[in-house]
Amino acid sequence: MSVDLKRGETLPIHINMTFPALPCDVLSVDAIDMSGKHEVDLDTNIWKLRLNSYGHIIGTEYLTDLVEKEHEEHKHDHNKDHKDDIDEKLHAFGFDEDAENMIKKVKHALESGEGCRVYGVLDVQRVAGNFHISVHGLNIYVAQMIFGGAKNVNVSHVIHDLSFGPKYPGIHNPLDGTVRMLHDTSGTFKYYIKIVPTEYRYISKDVLPTNQFSVTEYFSTINEFDRTWPAVYFLYDLSPITVTIKEERRSFLHLITRLCAVLGGTFALTGMLDRWMYRLLEALTKPSARSVLR
Template sequence: MKWSKLGKFSAYARAENHLVQQTVHGAVVTCIGVLVAVILVWTELGIYFKPNQLQTMGVDLTRNELMRITLDMTFPALACPALSLDISDISGEGTSDTSVARNGEIHKWRIDPKGNRIAMGEYIPPKHPGGNMGWVMRRPQDEVNMLNQMVDAHEGCNIVGWIDVQRVAGNFHMSIHADNFMMLRKTQEDLAQAIRDHMYSVDESTGSMQIPTDTTSVNVSHTIRKLAFGAEFPGQVNPLDGFERIVDVESGIFKYFLKVVPTEFQRRNGRHIPANQYAVTEYYSALHKGEMQLPAVWFMYDFSPITVTISEKRRSFLHLLTRLCAVVGGVFAVTGMLDRWVHRLVTWVSKQL
């Protein structure tokens, strides 16, 4: 008897079975509530098992380390023999795609007008004993013919590969060298006319021929399929991946200014992944006829002195339990309130009929 007195403090009063009324609209509300509860519980479980990422910042203390640049770019309007990749940094080191083997690997793939790789279409640059100091008249005729055939077929070029660079400010760019520009057949008539009219001069320092010509016809439209600095970690976003720029009328110089942020990703198992993120700003300078510049695509990169550390953390089980209770209790309370409103509405409509 004395324990029965505690019943008056119960917050869950129960009616007799013959006083309980079950309705069709109550069953519909109950089914909806169960469905919503299952969805929310499943969502909470997914959030719980997905690692939470905690980001902290500090001073970058790395020294004398190399960084790998991974590149995948397509130039649909430039043939591979005319396209070159040049790399340099503020330390004075520089290299090109023809001499990158010692610290990288660069491949040029010929592509058709639809953007597909041509079978057995990797382009391997021929080696010239005299280097690139000569002008077009010194190039072998078969090489000139090969480039002209690629131009006639409207071939493009896909540059794929990687290169290790010093962790200092630097740049790399894709363009055509002046001697390659002279090899294009659409400029051969201009070249011959310039020779006939003596419209050329000779640079005394290099002995190379300087011929005024229109370079705006060099189409440097490009698609950046992938550009990454160092290793990649889960969830990383490279802002230039999938980026495309199309030249409609006159060509020009594209410049991408990149700020590379050193990043360290720490997994829950203790594994550390040294990586890099970057932010980018784009600048475009159109060229006009008569300007003695060649269209190009430049990437200027610099390093931030601040490093970001991303750590994976799993939420506690008590946190999950609290959220599940909130979800189930909230759905139960809302569906109960909704059932009462619907019941009152149905009762009122029945009395009006």
């Protein structure tokens, strides 16, 4: 273990998740870090797969609705007066044909049981931050028209893969295979992640820089008075300590020692078995005292 001295590098976030109850048209990814800067768009590579009610792929699209906002803007959007927001969206989208068509399309997708698989890589700065997947890309008016309220947004999800770098032999990513299904309720999931920078050193001297992590999960139910919309948040922080894992070969002397131990044990065991077998056969073949008297 040593102090993490990396500077100016990016942190790769590998995402592969399925939202079985939300169509791709309403899903968006919002990423922000503690510095307020957004480097996500430099190397963002996120794709969405449309899924039918059986989970089969029926379409693919590049995620163009990556939402990127400054801290203050983000807070402002959530704390803005609801009525003013609705009025603003009505002005912009109220009788707009594109908005109406989009609403009809999404409602049809919801009725058909469409889902969405989101996968790809986010390259972010190596500072604490968060990203979340939700319907926050929609304006409030359109979201209200589609869902009729936050409590009807179902963020049930399956995490196929969430990792922060390439996999090394023996790595365990605790969120892989996570299934969270909601029935007759809605709410927000928050995963608090502690990232540990890790170096894996192979026997060949090649070094694989990656990260492992631990996670704590929290779920909060949405009620009628909440102004927030359901989402799945991943809030991450980085450890200042790097863990180095090395592959090493055992020495020839160690091999000889183990070989001697195995041979010695085998010799001792066969000697014991030989003595036991001899005594058993002796007891079976020795004539009894009664038969001798007769």
